[in-house]
Structure formats: C-alpha cells, structure tokens
Amino acid sequence: MTAHIIDGLALSRKLRTQIATEAQQLTAQGRRPGLAVILVGDNPASQVYVRNKIKACEDTGIHSVLEKFDASLSETELLARIAALNADPRIHGILVQLPLPGHIDEQKVIEAISPAKDVDGFHVASAGALLTGLPGGFWPCTPHGCLQMLDDIGYELRGKHAVVVGRSNIVGKPMALMLLARSATVTICHSATPDLAHFTRDADVIVAAVGKRGLITRDMVKPGAVVIDVGMNRDDHGKLCGDVDFAGVSEVAGWITPVPGGVGPMTITMLLANTIESARRTTA
Numbered sequence: 001m002t003a004h005i006i007d008g009l010a011l012s013r014k015l016r017t018q019i020a021t022e023a024q025q026l027t028a029q030g031r032r033p034g035l036a037v038i039l040v041g042d043n044p045a046s047q048v049y050v051r052n053k054i055k056a057c058e059d060t061g062i063h064s065v066l067e068k069f070d071a072s073l074s075e076t077e078l079l080a081r082i083a084a085l086n087a088d089p090r091i092h093g094i095l096v097q098l099p100l101p102g103h104i105d106e107q108k109v110i111e112a113i114s115p116a117k118d119v120d121g122f123h124v125a126s127a128g129a130l131l132t133g134l135p136g137g138f139w140p141c142t143p144h145g146c147l148q149m150l151d152d153i154g155y156e157l158r159g160k161h162a163v164v165v166g167r168s169n170i171v172g173k174p175m176a177l178m179l180l181a182r183s184a185t186v187t188i189c190h191s192a193t194p195d196l197a198h199f200t201r202d203a204d205v206i207v208a209a210v211g212k213r214g215l216i217t218r219d220m221v222k223p224g225a226v227v228i229d230v231g232m233n234r235d236d237h238g239k240l241c242g243d244v245d246f247a248g249v250s251e252v253a254g255w256i257t258p259v260p261g262g263v264g265p266m267t268i269t270m271l272l273a274n275t276i277e278s279a280r281r282t283t284a
C-alpha cells in the first residue's frame with residue numbers, strides 16, 4: 001500500500017480563497033478583520049512563522065500589525081502592549097508568538113489577551129469552551145487544522161479509535177477534545193506511556209505531536225490508518241521533518257500528512273479563519 005498524501009498547502013490555498021472573500025465582505029460592512037502579531041526576541045523559527053502569518057494576512061485582505069520587541073522586553077511592558085491592543089477596535093485578534101523569553105510568564109501573557117480576541121485559542125476561556133462544548137472561545141489553530149484535513153478527505157471519526165501522541169496545551173489536549181467531540185474513542189499517549197506501539201498499532205487515526213523525529217515507524221501503524229504529523233524537527237542535514245518516519249509509514253498507512261506542506265500551513269490558515277470569526281462576532 002502507498003498512502004494518499006493529505007496536502008496541507010493545497011487545502012490551505014482553497015480555504016484562503018474563501019477567507020479572502022469573507023474578509024472582503026466584512027470590510028465592505030465597515031469591519032475589516034484585523035490581527036496583531038507580537039514577536040519578542042529573535043528566535044529564527046518564530047521569525048519565519050510570524051513573517052508567514054503577516055504575508056497570509058496581506059494575501060487575504062486581513063489588516064495586520066506586527067509588533068517586534070527585543071528579547072529584553074519586560075513582562076510588564078508586554079502586558080501594557082496587550083492592554084492597548086485589547087482596547088483597539090481595529091484589532092480583532094491578538095497573537096503572541098511562542099515561545100517567549102524565559103523571564104516572561106507565558107500563561108500570564110496569554111490570560112492578559114481579551115478572550116474575545118484570543119484567536120490562538122490558548123486562553124482558559126477558549127479551553128473551557130472547547131472542553132464543555134459551550135459556544136464562544138476559539139479553537140487552537142494546529143489541532144483545528146488537523147481536523148479540517150480529516151474532514152477534507154471525508155473521514156468519519158465516529159466510533160473510530162484515535163491515538164494522540166503528546167499532551168501539550170496547544171496541540172495534544174485540544175486535539176483529543178476535538179476528536180472526542182466527533183465521537184471518536186480517544187487515547188492520549190505521552191512520555192510516560194510504557195508501550196507506545198501497543199496503542200498506535202490499534203489506532204485508526206494517529207496524531208503525532210511530540211517533537212521527536214522518527215518517533216512513529218511503519219511497524220507501529222495499522223494498515224490503512226490515517227497518520228497526521230504535527231512534528232516540526234530538523235534531521236542531521238538540517239532538513240525539516242516531522243515525528244513520523246514518512247518513507248516507511250507511507251508504505252502501510254492509508255493517508256499521511258507530509259512535513260513540510262502538511263499541518264504547518266493549516267495552522268496559519270486556521271489563524272486567519274479565527275480572525276475572520278472574531279471580526280464577525282463584533283457588532284459593526
């Protein structure tokens with residue numbers, strides 16, 4: 001078997017065309033969607049992601065503001081910038097690029113963002129809405145992008161066994177909740193799981209979100225399974241790769257996402273979608 005590729009770039013292009021139309025409609029109604037992106041420090045990967053986010057806004061007609069700060073920015077100064085953006089009516093979404101320098105408390109910064117502008121979906125108010133299924137809040141972009149990819153291939157999650165490898169607040173836990181909301185039977189595996197392969201071999205869907213290259217190998221995957229790779233690692237030659245041994249797993253899986261060109265672009269696309277949704281929720 002050779003797995004079908006789930007192409008995150010192609011799906012992103014399709015969704016961003018729809019997003020651009022929606023941005024145009026909202027702009028015509030006098031509420032052009034606006035996103036503020038805050039970058040603290042000079043992490044090279046973060047610089048690339050932030051640049052791509054701003055470019056995606058420009059391409060889709062979303063107003064964007066980039067605020068770049070030196071790594072020495074104090075937590076107090078950052079909180080003051082967030083307070084100003086919370087009060088700015090042109091801004092519907094505020095994103096603080098993670099990771100932040102060690103002297104800044106990330107959770108404190110996330111909680112300072114108005115829940116109405118939390119387009120990253122990291123605020124406890126968004127987490128609570130996802131947990132309970134109550135309206136409001138925003139879904140975190142990476143797991144939401146994974147779900148969109150499953151929907152795009154017409155995959156029915158109800159009654160399936162989904163194994164999420166990784167338990168971070170921004171990917172693993174929200175991913176598990178989204179799969180549960182679709183009536184999948186969900187197992188969360190993590191660094192203390194004694195026999196990972198025991199679980200993954202039984203999975204209809206595997207979402208790998210650990211940040212460890214080569215973690216998921218072909219012998220750990222059931223023939224025909226869907227394998228979603230959230231990992232973002234570098235191999236020995238500095239080439240970008242995921243958590244899944246793509247060459248080996250492609251021979252047994254039914255569907256697989258590549259790295260690059262899979263979940264990554266979808267993360268940015270769902271950020272745009274959340275910004276549109278936030279602008280829609282505001283009264284003109």
Ligand SMILES: Nc1nc2c(c(=O)[nH]1)N[C@@H](CN(C=O)c1ccc(C(=O)N[C@@H](CCC(=O)O)C(=O)O)cc1)CN2
Nearest residue numbers: 048049095096097098099120141260261262264265267
């Ligand atoms: N505030 C946030 N910080 C971080 C998030 C997030 O969702 N919000 N997620 C990650 C990084 N991230 C988004 O910010 C992100 C990572 C990767 C990609 C992406 O498109 N990757 C490309 C490859 C890019 C490259 O060449 O390096 C791909 O997979 O094709 C987009 C966004 C941590 N921080």
